[in-house]
Structures are given as C-alpha cells and as structure tokens.
Amino acid sequence: MTPKAGASLTALVVGGGVGGLTAALALARKGLSVTVVEQAQALGEVGAGLQVSPNATRVLFSLGLEAALSALAFRPEAVEARGWRRGQEISRAPLGETARRRYGFPYFHMHRADLVSVLEQACQAEPRITLRLGETVAACPGDGTPSLVLASGERMEADVLVGADGLRSVVREALFGPAAPRFTGNVAWRGLIPGDRLEGADIRPVAALWMGPGAHFVHYYVRGGTLVNFVGVVEADDWREESWSSRGEAADLRRDFAGWHPTVRRIVEAAPKDACFRWALFDRDPLPRWSRGAATLLGDACHPTLPFMAQGACMAIED
Numbered sequence: 001m002t003p004k005a006g007a008s009l010t011a012l013v014v015g016g017g018v019g020g021l022t023a024a025l026a027l028a029r030k031g032l033s034v035t036v037v038e039q040a041q042a043l044g045e046v047g048a049g050l051q052v053s054p055n056a057t058r059v060l061f062s063l064g065l066e067a068a069l070s071a072l073a074f075r076p077e078a079v080e081a082r083g084w085r086r087g088q089e090i091s092r093a094p095l096g097e098t099a100r101r102r103y104g105f106p107y108f109h110m111h112r113a114d115l116v117s118v119l120e121q122a123c124q125a126e127p128r129i130t131l132r133l134g135e136t137v138a139a140c141p142g143d144g145t146p147s148l149v150l151a152s153g154e155r156m157e158a159d160v161l162v163g164a165d166g167l168r169s170v171v172r173e174a175l176f177g178p179a180a181p182r183f184t185g186n187v188a189w190r191g192l193i194p195g196d197r198l199e200g201a202d203i204r205p206v207a208a209l210w211m212g213p214g215a216h217f218v219h220y221y222v223r224g225g226t227l228v229n230f231v232g233v234v235e236a237d238d239w240r241e242e243s244w245s246s247r248g249e250a251a252d253l254r255r256d257f258a259g260w261h262p263t264v265r266r267i268v269e270a271a272p273k274d275a276c277f278r279w280a281l282f283d284r285d286p287l288p289r290w291s292r293g294a295a296t297l298l299g300d301a302c303h304p305t306l307p308f309m310a311q312g313a314c315m316a317i318e319d
Contacts, residue, residue, distance in 0.1 A: 008033050008128075010158040012148060014137055014171050016043050018050075018112070019299035019316030020164030021119035025063045027160075028128040035156065036123065037148065041134045043120045048112045048190055049222040049229025051207060051310035054103035056317040061105060068118045073108035074221040077205050084212025087261045095207075109207070109229070111192075111222045112313070137165070140174045144293015161295040164316070167282075169301035175292045181282035184306065189232040189253050189278045191271045195225060201266040203228055207310075210264055217257060217264050230267050231307065232257060233281070248278035281306055 009032045013020045016038030024034045052060075052073070060069060081090040095107045123129045136151040146161035163171025172179065195203070203219065210217040219230040234256050250273040257268050283306060290302040299316030306312075 009160065011035070011160040011162060012037065012146060012156055012158040013162045013164055014140075014148070014169075015164035015166060015299075015301070016040065016120075016131065016133070017164065017166065017299070017316075018115060018119065018313045019319060020162070021116065021123055022059065022063070022317045023162050023164055023298060023319070024123055024129050025119065025126065026059075027162075028123075028126045029063065031128075032160070033128050033130075035130045035132060035158070037132045037135050037137060037150070037156070039134070039136045043116055043131075043133065044113050049192070049220060049227075049231075050110050050112050050115060050313050051220070052108040052110050052115070052317075053310070053314055054099060054105040054107060056314035057105040057108060058103075059317050063122065065118055065122060068121070069108065069110070069115070070106075072114040072118070072223060073106075073110050074205075074223070074225050075106060076109055076207050076220060079207045079209065080204065081209045081211060082261070084210050084215075084217070084260050084264070087210075087263070090211065109220045109222050111227065111229075114223060115313075137170045140171055140295070142174045142292075144175065144291070144295040146294040159294060163295065163297045163301045164299055166300045167304050169297065171295065172287075172297055172301045175295060175297070176287060176289075179284045179287075181284055184281045184283050185235055185237075186233050186281040187236045187278055188281060188307065189230075189234070189248060189256070189276065191230055191276050192222070193228045193230070193267065193270050193272070195221065195228055197270045198228055198266060201270075202263050203267075208263075210261060212260060215256065217260065217267075219264075219267055228267065230271070232268070233307075236280075248276045250276050253278075 011027045011032045011034045013024050013036045024036050027034045077096045079093045099107045138151045139149045147157040163169050207220045214235040217232045222229050253268050290297045298319035
C-alpha cells in the first residue's frame with residue numbers, strides 16, 4: 001500500500017500494553033499517524049511490579065518520559081542473592097548511581113500500572129495517536145497486508161501493522177499459525193503489599209532474590225517505596241491454565257514458603273488473602289521470523305520471555 005503524495009504514513013498497533021503504547025509513541029515521533037486498537041475498555045494492567053533496566057529507561061527517556069517515570073519509580077541500590085533459610089549473601093551487583101554511571105540511564109522498579117499510565121497519558125497528548133479502546137480484532141490477513149477486521153465488522157487499513165497483542169496474539173496466529181505453549185514445570189506466585197504492613201521485616205532497598213530447593217523468591221519496592229512487590233516461583237508437576245491473574249489461596253502460598261527466612265515468611269504472611277495470584281510459566285519455541293509484508297510483531301507476541309532475568313517488558317520497549 002503506497003501513501004498518496006504528501007500524505008503521512010499510517011500505522012495500526014494491536015495491543016495497548018507496555019510494548020504497544022511505546023511503539024505508538026515511537027512511530028508518532030517519527031511522523032506516522034498511529035491508531036492503537038485495544039480490547040480492554042480502559043488501559044491498565046493487573047497490579048504487578050516491573051524491573052525497568054537501563055536498556056528500557058534509555059528508550060523511555062528518549063520519548064520524553066523521564067520526569068513522569070522518575071516521580072513514580074523506586075531506585076534500587078543493588079541486586080542481592082541470598083540463601084533461602086539463613087539469608088547469607090551469595091552475590092551482590094550494585095545498581096543506583098553505579099548503574100547510571102556505567103550505562104548512562106537509571107535502573108527503576110515500577111508498578112506496571114504506573115508505567116502504563118505514563119505511556120497512556122503521553123499517547124493521549126500526542127495528536128498523531130488515536131486510542132481505540134474496547135475493540136476486539138476478529139481477523140487480519142495472513143499475507144502481511146496491514147489491515148484488520150474488528151469484531152464489529154469494521155475494516156481498518158494502514159501502511160504498517162504492529163502486533164503487540166501478547167501471548168495469545170491474533171496477529172501472530174494470522175501471520176504464522178498457532179504457537180503451542182509448553183509448560184516449564186514452574187508456577188509463580190505474585191502480589192503487592194503496602195510497605196507499612198512490613199515494618200520490621202528488614203525489607204532492604206534492593207531487588208532481593210532468595211534461592212532455595214525447588215523454589216526462589218524475589219521482592220522489591222515499587223511506587224516510590226510505598227508498596228512491596230513479590231514473586232515466588234515453585235516447581236510443579238502439571239498445570240493447565242496459562243493466565244497470570246488466577247487467584248490462589250494464601251494458605252497454599254504460606255505452605256510453599258514455610259521454613260524460609262523470616263523476611264520471606266513475613267512477606268507471604270502479609271499477602272492479602274483476596275489478592276494472591278499465581279500463574280504457570282509457559283514457553284514457546286522461537287519464531288524464525290517476526291515480520292511478513294508490512295506486518296510485524298513485538299514483545300510477547302513474538303518472543304514471550306520467562307521472568308527470570310526481568311527483561312520481558314524491557315525487551316518489548318526495545319522492540
């Protein structure tokens with residue numbers, strides 16, 4: 001599809017998460033007119049923390065988001081790994097000013113909803129971006145033609161199509177067929193706890209990793225230090241549901257980390273009973289290519305990433 005002389009290029013971005021909104025901003029700053037199609041009625045994410053390392057803050061700052069992100073972020077001093085029972089230090093990698101000096105940009109801990117909110121506000125302020133919320137994509141061509149058919153029957157066309165629609169990507173399936181998920185043998189607990197409920201628990205200003213038999217536990221501050229985000233990964237024989245918003249029983253969480261260091265036990269004991277979530281970690285085989293014609297993919301739509309290196313959102317931002 002060739003644009004008319006003097007007309008700006010147009011782009012369709014499917015998915016209004018971290019990667020899709022970042023892509024929309026980046027395309028708009030290059031002069032494209034962008035429409036973001038998102039099935040949710042309102043932008044936002046199920047509450048969870050993110051580690052936003054310098055490879056991602058570099059991109060976000062280049063889009064003019066430094067002040068807004070800095071106001072909401074927590075700046076960890078280091079990544080610390082400790083033994084599960086005694087808490088002995090196994091390794092420590094400094095962050096803070098050390099990371100900024102080394103990489104040129106800071107290392108942030110953020111609430112995912114805060115990052116999405118900053119991106120949404122920037123998109124709303126950008127006249128080249130149109131957000132279409134509450135719209136479900138029913139189909140798109142498999143040959144890379146940059147067009148969509150919405151569930152309403154409306155057809156949308158552009159010069160470029162970007163599938164940023166996550167693990168169950170409609171765009172990926174249209175371009176390359178279904179991708180069968182593979183259970184990794186790990187199930188993750190996650191939750192957010194108000195910091196004032198953990199006074200005296202020795203929650204250090206770091207990304208803390210506790211390593212134990214058949215499990216590990218990570219926690220860190222978000223939202224300027226007012227909330228503690230935790231993720232506890234345990235080995236499991238089988239799992240059927242691929243969702244990261246499935247509610248779990250707080251008693252099961254406490255059982256999985258019984259006997260661990262007192263700091264870990266304080267966190268799991270303080271986890272809200274109505275806000276404990278667990279999700280199975282599934283993997284997929286790598287795609288040999290991410291693009292076809294004038295359509296491409298980014299983030300989890302093309303390279304779903306396990307959380308062990310805290311790079312899923314960061315790589316979607318880089319994409």
